[in-house]
Amino acid sequence: MTHESRNADRDAATDALFKALSDGTRRALLETLVREGEQNVQALTQVSGVSQPMVSRHLAKLKRAGLVTARRAGRETWYAARVKGLGPVIQWMAIHGALWSQRFSALEGLSG
Amino acid sequence: MTHESRNADRDAATDALFKALSDGTRRALLETLVREGEQNVQALTQVSGVSQPMVSRHLAKLKRAGLVTARRAGRETWYAARVKGLGPVIQWMAIHGALWSQRFSALEGLSG
DNA sequence: CATATTCATAACCATATGATTATGAATTAA
């Protein structure tokens, strides 16, 4: 067993994912995409409170982390949330099996 | 409804939490605490692969985020994982109610 | 063709962050 595989918390994909989620502006963008569905950069810029280039960069980071998809149509780029991308987060939280899972279920009631 | 409460993704606590989790070394420390239970800095340093001061700083950040507790005993400080601290992450993932929750349940099978 | 729109990238800046070594405070042990 290698050092890498033994220590799942240092997995590169997981790292990228958590890093992508660690910024409020990016989480807000993601939330918008989940709420409103596929959006282009222009629309996301208006709702984001930051400049268009910054939105593009945030979206690029979300894409690299697997949290959004991009679809180019003419001069517009349409971004959409990629729910599956959260898989590693779930997996990380379940990493110790029963321990987290129990709390997990217990806390799921919070969602309402 | 305030701007703050409307935009849950920019909540300061959530931000601190995700930021705390966004570093592999910190996640590894947290994993160790979950697996092995309460540990002092010395023990955590040996398993972390970074210097003792860095471990102290990472632990401080985890503590500020509510993910660990610290108990001073003589010259040693014993840190423990604080499972409840993950609440906001769960909450964030459930933020859009049914949408995430469905995927949530679907993905929970991954944990095995 | 000329102009406007949409987006990404470049250049730049300030600050945050992860890491190190050095140091110092507090506690324990000799």
Place this chain on the structure above:
DNA sequence: TTAATTCATAATCATATGGTTATGAATATG
């Protein structure tokens, strides 16, 4: 009391990060 242990903090450094404005490439429109 002197020495060793444990931990946190300071000083320092390199790099990453979030933000801006400027620019340029591609596409659509007059």
